[in-house]
Amino acid sequence: MTHYLDPFFNPQSIALVGASNNISSWGFIVAHNIIQNNYTGSFYPINPKSDKILGHVAYATILDIPQEIKIDLVIIIIPAVKVLSILKQMTIRNIHHVVIISGGFKESGKEGELLEQEVSTYAMKNGIRIIGPNGMGIVSTRVNLTAVMWPVKELKQGGLAFISQSGNIGTIGISVASRRGIGLNTYVSAGNMADLTIADYLEYFGKHDKETQVIGLYVEGIQDARRFVSLVKEISKIKPVIILKAGGTKAGRRAAHSHTGAITGDDTVFKDILQNAGSIIVNSLEEMFDLFLAFSNWIDWSFPRGKVVILTLGGGWGVMAADECSRHGITLETLSEKAYERINALLPPYWSKGNPIDTVASLNLDSLRQIMLIVFEEMPQVEAILLLGIGGFSFLANLAKSSPLIPEEDKSSLDFIIQAEVELFKEILALSDRFRKPILITTLLVPADSPGVKYLQSQNFPLFSSPANMVQVFRYMVNHYRWKNRI
Amino acid sequence: MTHYLDPFFNPQSIALVGASNNISSWGFIVAHNIIQNNYTGSFYPINPKSDKILGHVAYATILDIPQEIKIDLVIIIIPAVKVLSILKQMTIRNIHHVVIISGGFKESGKEGELLEQEVSTYAMKNGIRIIGPNGMGIVSTRVNLTAVMWPVKELKQGGLAFISQSGNIGTIGISVASRRGIGLNTYVSAGNMADLTIADYLEYFGKHDKETQVIGLYVEGIQDARRFVSLVKEISKIKPVIILKAGGTKAGRRAAHSHTGAITGDDTVFKDILQNAGSIIVNSLEEMFDLFLAFSNWIDWSFPRGKVVILTLGGGWGVMAADECSRHGITLETLSEKAYERINALLPPYWSKGNPIDTVASLNLDSLRQIMLIVFEEMPQVEAILLLGIGGFSFLANLAKSSPLIPEEDKSSLDFIIQAEVELFKEILALSDRFRKPILITTLLVPADSPGVKYLQSQNFPLFSSPANMVQVFRYMVNHYRWKNRI
Numbered sequence: 001m002t003h004y005l006d007p008f009f010n011p012q013s014i015a016l017v018g019a020s021n022n023i024s025s026w027g028f029i030v031a032h033n034i035i036q037n038n039y040t041g042s043f044y045p046i047n048p049k050s051d052k053i054l055g056h057v058a059y060a061t062i063l064d065i066p067q068e069i070k071i072d073l074v075i076i077i078i079p080a081v082k083v084l085s086i087l088k089q090m091t092i093r094n095i096h097h098v099v100i101i102s103g104g105f106k107e108s109g110k111e112g113e114l115l116e117q118e119v120s121t122y123a124m125k126n127g128i129r130i131i132g133p134n135g136m137g138i139v140s141t142r143v144n145l146t147a148v149m150w151p152v153k154e155l156k157q158g159g160l161a162f163i164s165q166s167g168n169i170g171t172i173g174i175s176v177a178s179r180r181g182i183g184l185n186t187y188v189s190a191g192n193m194a195d196l197t198i199a200d201y202l203e204y205f206g207k208h209d210k211e212t213q214v215i216g217l218y219v220e221g222i223q224d225a226r227r228f229v230s231l232v233k234e235i236s237k238i239k240p241v242i243i244l245k246a247g248g249t250k251a252g253r254r255a256a257h258s259h260t261g262a263i264t265g266d267d268t269v270f271k272d273i274l275q276n277a278g279s280i281i282v283n284s285l286e287e288m289f290d291l292f293l294a295f296s297n298w299i300d301w302s303f304p305r306g307k308v309v310i311l312t313l314g315g316g317w318g319v320m321a322a323d324e325c326s327r328h329g330i331t332l333e334t335l336s337e338k339a340y341e342r343i344n345a346l347l348p349p350y351w352s353k354g355n356p357i358d359t360v361a362s363l364n365l366d367s368l369r370q371i372m373l374i375v376f377e378e379m380p381q382v383e384a385i386l387l388l389g390i391g392g393f394s395f396l397a398n399l400a401k402s403s404p405l406i407p408e409e410d411k412s413s414l415d416f417i418i419q420a421e422v423e424l425f426k427e428i429l430a431l432s433d434r435f436r437k438p439i440l441i442t443t444l445l446v447p448a449d450s451p452g453v454k455y456l457q458s459q460n461f462p463l464f465s466s467p468a469n470m471v472q473v474f475r476y477m478v479n480h481y482r483w484k485n486r487i
Numbered sequence: 488m489t490h491y492l493d494p495f496f497n498p499q500s501i502a503l504v505g506a507s508n509n510i511s512s513w514g515f516i517v518a519h520n521i522i523q524n525n526y527t528g529s530f531y532p533i534n535p536k537s538d539k540i541l542g543h544v545a546y547a548t549i550l551d552i553p554q555e556i557k558i559d560l561v562i563i564i565i566p567a568v569k570v571l572s573i574l575k576q577m578t579i580r581n582i583h584h585v586v587i588i589s590g591g592f593k594e595s596g597k598e599g600e601l602l603e604q605e606v607s608t609y610a611m612k613n614g615i616r617i618i619g620p621n622g623m624g625i626v627s628t629r630v631n632l633t634a635v636m637w638p639v640k641e642l643k644q645g646g647l648a649f650i651s652q653s654g655n656i657g658t659i660g661i662s663v664a665s666r667r668g669i670g671l672n673t674y675v676s677a678g679n680m681a682d683l684t685i686a687d688y689l690e691y692f693g694k695h696d697k698e699t700q701v702i703g704l705y706v707e708g709i710q711d712a713r714r715f716v717s718l719v720k721e722i723s724k725i726k727p728v729i730i731l732k733a734g735g736t737k738a739g740r741r742a743a744h745s746h747t748g749a750i751t752g753d754d755t756v757f758k759d760i761l762q763n764a765g766s767i768i769v770n771s772l773e774e775m776f777d778l779f780l781a782f783s784n785w786i787d788w789s790f791p792r793g794k795v796v797i798l799t800l801g802g803g804w805g806v807m808a809a810d811e812c813s814r815h816g817i818t819l820e821t822l823s824e825k826a827y828e829r830i831n832a833l834l835p836p837y838w839s840k841g842n843p844i845d846t847v848a849s850l851n852l853d854s855l856r857q858i859m860l861i862v863f864e865e866m867p868q869v870e871a872i873l874l875l876g877i878g879g880f881s882f883l884a885n886l887a888k889s890s891p892l893i894p895e896e897d898k899s900s901l902d903f904i905i906q907a908e909v910e911l912f913k914e915i916l917a918l919s920d921r922f923r924k925p926i927l928i929t930t931l932l933v934p935a936d937s938p939g940v941k942y943l944q945s946q947n948f949p950l951f952s953s954p955a956n957m958v959q960v961f962r963y964m965v966n967h968y969r970w971k972n973r974i
Contacts, residue, residue, distance in 0.1 A: 314655020
């Protein structure tokens with residue numbers, strides 16, 4: 001059964017009105033993005049002045065595309081005043097889906113507001129559905145479509161649908177997603193929402209799109225608040241809905257209005273309502289992406305009571321993580337006698353002898369895996385392990401490889417160290433899967449510098465940048481679990 | 488006049504006891520670090536089994552170093568039980584400064600505690616000053632000394648002294664400093680503080696070391712709290728003292744005790760006292776480094792009232808920044824009539840028409856500089872500009888350079904775009920200097936991908952990773968200014 005929104009996210013052919021060869025134009029950037037990321041369908045650039053755009057045959061208007069070719073989706077990136085005429089051409093060609101990137105509508109004042117009304121009224125009468133206007137485009141990894149005003153490369157396909165009411169936040173967001181190796185299936189820059197609203201997208205990705213596991217929303221203001229809250233409540237029972245809500249303070253409200261013309265409400269009230277409806281309200285883009293990753297890895301696992309063990313290669317990290325747990329009501333379980341004894345036999349005599357388990361910079365790599373196994377075996381009440389400070393061995397070895405001070409014949413052992421760390425991480429992830437208990441990892445190492453960390457990232461694994469982020473995300477997960485299971 | 492701590496930070500010659508050729512040992516890592524970073528003094532590795540360590544002549548003991556050679560500083564990285572014997576050799580060779588990296592002392596239980604007492608009593612009797620034990624070493628960029636258990640490369644010399652009670656937090660911290668291009672003069676991993684305490688370091692860097700402009704401390708527990716608070720109060724009047732305090736919750740206190748044997752107090756009380764004494768209490772390592780950069784750029788500038796203008800290339804960022812300002816009591820100044828008119832003449836008709844100034848993705852690069860000039864000229868009460876979303880032009884151009892879709896002959900214009908953005912940033916920094924008003928910048932772009940952002944980083948300029956960080960740091964600066972000037 002096809003859904004009325006499917007052609008946006010599974011188009012077999014698209015036309016880009018405003019495609020350009022001029023490197024400093026948005027029309028160029030969008031076209032370049034689409035071609036370079038190997039859109040799987042047919043691409044028809046529209047430009048009255050060029051025969052070819054980036055090597056693709058261009059047409060003066062949509063009407064000039066040969067009749068036998070069916071166009072699923074039109075993307076418009078020309079000035080607002082010309083948009084209506086394109087919609088009229090779409091009607092002639094029997095096209096019913098359009099992404100309007102062009103700005104200059106409601107967000108720009110009275111004149112633009114009238115223009116937007118005209119466009120949306122025409123669209124409604126003629127059965128055209130609109131994403132935008134004044135958005136930054138869409139991404140759908142199902143068909144390698146990256147029709148956005150920002151270069152995106154190497155996006156990974158995955159279970160996340162991300163809808164943003166701000167184009168800038170959204171597109172920077174997917175840059176971060178790409179850098180962090182996050183698996184995305186869709187990004188929609190909702191723009192002014194002249195037709196389709198965030199509630200429509202939420203419904204589609206929550207109830208119809210089977211690939212979507214987690215939904216992330218950046219929201220400034222909601223027009224159809226009652227419907228939106230009902231949907232949040234319904235969908236949160238099936239998949240996590242993560243919301244970054246901005247524009248809730250007085251200064252923020254003013255800014256939001258001039259931005260997408262949104263009327264935003266008082267945040268404390270609205271956030272309470274949304275939280276009660278089961279969504280997870282985060283405070284930053286970083287938290288949203290951390291949670292994205294966490295939920296897509298541990299989506300059906302259970303953590304009703306928030307009991308953890310901290311395992312750290314450095315004492316300071318353990319102290320900071322313990323502090324954060326206290327602040328967030330996450331319990332550090334006392335080590336059971338058996339767990340204590342088995343761990344004590346593994347570590348140097350000056351280990352921390354408690355939770356946090358501090359391995360005091362021990363260079364015995366495998367002890368990490370063994371300690372986790374002991375914790376999972378001996379302390380079934382523990383719901384997660386918080387792991388800090390790893391990735392350093394392969395970091396060191398990787399760095400040493402480029403050192404002129406180390407004889408070449410010694411360098412083969414460096415590859416061995418790197419490989420050993422990657423193997424260890426594989427085993428740790430397998431352990432986590434086997435016991436169905438998350439292992440949350442904080443590392444400040446950059447994947448590019450640490451093959452071990454790079455491996456974890458390649459597995460779509462959440463890597464936190466501070467103990468505070470890590471514990472906060474676990475708290476969100478515990479809360480969500482409790483909400484969902486009415487605990 | 489030399490200070491009793493000078494030999495730690497300006498040693499002309501050092502001996503490393505425990506230097507090793509074994510790639511997987513800490514003794515190797517420290518030696519390699521020292522040599523690879525071109526320590527300017529003489530380096531004497533000590534190892535009873537090797538004649539040469541990494542190409543340097545090695546000696547079996549300190550006593551085997553030729554008599555005529557004067558050693559300023561000894562660094563020890565061998566097991567705890569052997570440390571006392573090294574101190575005895577130091578006495579014979581008339582050496583009075585030692586960094587003990589070795590663990591296995593107070594942090595490891597009763598036995599280690601006795602060992603530590605023995606070592607520190609001997610040191611006191613023989614006039615030896617100790618950094619550590621159980622630390623991760625020291626860095627002094629004055630002499631390119633990087634005697635730490637973690638590879639550090641390309642550390643920039645600068646005005647920051649960073650003292651950490653946790654080796655792991657500290658060394659990861661300097662990795663971050665190196666990655667972010669932060670100019671450091673000293674890092675000390677204070678360890679168990681068997682002799683020298685954080686108060687001693689604070690006094691030295693606050694009152695004696697002229698190169699130090701800002702002091703950053705990671706603290707778990709303070710032994711000599713009264714002296715420490717007095718020093719904070721005295722030094723905060725001269726240079727900012729930034730403190731990351733951990734181990735304040737019950738769980739954190741337990742963790743801290745097993746970590747460095749520190750007895751930590753109740754945080755809310757202690758933090759209040761420290762804040763009243765003029766120090767800036769931050770919540771994370773990231774905040775500490777952001778503030779480091781902010782203060783070293785704008786150290787004598789004034790911001791008593793927290794009035795700002797937000798300038799953004801994307802609306803969403805403006806909304807989030809405005810929200811954060813509201814939350815932190817930072818005032819968004821209404822644009823004056825003259826400022827409004829002049830800006831209105833510059834931007835497309837659909838700009839935000841207020842503060843935040845949203846340039847709505849205008850591709851006219853120079854308008855940014857002009858808007859800032861207008862704000863500074865027409866609104867003297869504004870104390871800072873918060874700038875969001877920049878660096879994208881050179882990011883785009885940089886990416887396009889590697890695209891096979893763009894003809895080679897068009898690529899020269901890409902270099903022009905990159906150069907234009909870098910030039911613009913130069914002018915913006917000059918503008919900020921001229922008016923002595925900070926420009927705080929948030930960008931999620933990675934310097935490696937954006938030549939513009941890379942330029943800003945190369946200038947030791949603070950680059951924030953979120954509006955929340957940016958506004959929080961400005962709030963810290965306003966508070967500190969008010970404390971210092973009794974406002």
